[in-house]
Amino acid sequence: MHSRRKVDKVSDMHSRRKVDKVSDMHNGQKVGKAADMHSGQKAGKVSDMYSGQKEDKASDMYSGQKEDKASDIDSSRKMDGISGVWNTQKVKSASRALWEMVFEEDTQQFLDYYDAYVADHNKIYTDWENGQAVSMLHRNPYRICVGDMQADSSYIVAVATKEEYRHQGRMKKLLLEAFADSFREGEPFVYLMPASEKIYLPFGFRTVYYQNILTLGSVFGPARTEEEAVEVRAASLKESDMAAYGGKASGGAGIQSRQKITGTGNLRGQRASGGGIICRHAKYSQLAELADFSERVLSESGVMHTKRDTAYYERIWKEQEAVNGGILLFYTEEEPGEACGKTDGVAYAETGESNSGKKLRLWGWCFTGLEDAAEVWELVLDTKDPLLYAQALRTVTEHFREELPVKVSGFVPGTEISGVSGREYSWRPMTMVRITNLFSMAKLLRANTPFACCLHIEDKWIAQNNGWFYLQVSGDGGRLERVENPGSGEAAPEQSVISNEAVPEKSVISGEAMSRQFQNLPCLEMTIQELTDALFGIRPHPVLEAAGIGPLHPLYFNELV
Secondary structure (H helix, E strand, C coil), X not given: CCCCCCECCCCCCCCCECCCCCCCCCCCCCCCCCCCCCCCCCCCCCCCCCCCCCCCCCCCCCCCCCCCCCCCCCHHHCCCCCXXXXXXXXXXXXXXXXXXHHCCCCCHHHHHHHHHHCCCCCEEEEEEECCEEEEEEEEEEEEEEECCEEEEEEEEEEEEECHHHCCCCHHHHHHHHHHHHHHHCCCCEEEECCCCHHHHHHHCCEEEEEEEEEEECECCCCCCCCCCEEEEEECCCCHHHHHHCCCCCCCCCEEEEEEECXXXXXXXXXXXXXXXXXXXXXXXXXHHHHHHHHHHHHHHHCCEEECCCHHHXXXXXXXXXXXXXXXXXXXXXXXXXXXXXXXXXXXXXXXXXXXXXXXXXXXXXXXXXXXXXXXXXXXXECCCCHHHHHHHHHHHHHHCHHHCCEXXXXXXXXXXXXXXXXXXXXXXXXXXXEECCHHHHHHCCCXXXXXXXXXXXXXXXXXXXXXXXXXXXXXXXXXXXXXXXXCCCCCCCCCCCCCCCCCCCCCEECHHXXXXXXXXXXXXXXXXXXXXXXXXCCCCCHHHHHCCECCCCCEECCCCC
8 A cells, every 4th residue: 555656757746656658538648547646555445444335325415416427428337348347357357457568567466465455345447449458447445534524435546548549538438437436426526646637637636635755865873872962964865866856855854853862773663772763663463553543643633534444554564565565653662650541631552662661652653665765654643743753754764774865755734843844845746636426525514603605516527516506514514405596597407316315305496495595695606626626725715715614624645556
């Protein structure tokens, strides 16, 4: 999940992206795996390995949803040999053959892992020609946490088309099939991690998460005394090294940690003499503990994130094994009476003793990779203390002493690090979101005070999201109903709910009742892209902002391929 970054030879945003090899959607532009921008994560949740399995949709899955598809492609009538989402052995074998052809940098070990732990549980969309799959798209299920709410979503990956069949609209067809299925299953949105934003912008995707990157090139001297402040000063990268990182990376961050700690520590997670942050490789037996810890930390940080449970980390563990990656855990040493139990009402896990006999208090985690260069991502600590983050980075550079420089990315939004200024970061567009079901999306909204409006949405690709709607939002959530055009006197077409729930008695507001209900309400008109901008905090809408409808950000998605 976290260890294999693709090398994009087209963009210099990131030195290690693989060239997208699809390019059938736009004037020769490449469309590769949806997640080619950052190391490591091979697509997708394994549905029997995590708690975010699809659940029956809530009984308030609102009206106004048509059963017909978002396009003229009906995936319920797909036929093998034409297109399909069934993960039959034929489809999986054909998909793997296409994967090996288009993404030739992936190892057989990784593909074996993907077949065993992902491909049996995702949805593979394929387009066929002469008995062979010539285009594909994988849609992998995740559970999304938004405050105290959860929702199902899909992560689109492995977007690929055989070279001679590109520029024929095949990827467009598969994307629309995926949109239609996502709508029918009640997913508020799908997301992907693009190699190029401009490929997906015409299909209603918007970039909602930019990932920060810090490059460290530290070389450590001899141990200091306990009374000396430890300075971590990054060595400047040579110009050739900068070129290797696309010209975008910082020339090595300088970190000044003023906390008095002793020693530089030993390699590979051995104890540093005296104190500060130390790191050790996670053990498989610790994954349940790590899951509980990380879910709490991310929830308390207020970020929208993929749900972390034991199965989530079990899948990461298997993927890391397949790509020679790892998980590092960060600790501090504390006296036995301080280490565990409760601290300010928060439970901390006991993970054993250090060489000094002191207890180790878990403070955070990160994922590591080592291909063309050393990489660390999703470095998260259970603290806002800039000094502890500086010490964690120092420990990371010690861990990678023989492979420096090391690129660190994916800090939780708002993280501050002592001695690191904003200009030392580089940034890359990381995650794009596409709203697929407006009715499910409305359920995720919250407002400081009750709010209602008439909303007109234009969606070029998902017909069910088009038209006039009545939106109500309160502190308990939102509700969306389809309505007639205010003032037109024309009733909205009848809609049916695409879920297992019964159609509400009042699925459409019309006539006199509608006129009374809409009197004096604001009427907002926008495209699905503009609504996405407003709801995810990209470009706030003045009316929604004034109503206190909180945007769905900061977002923190690092599930990558």
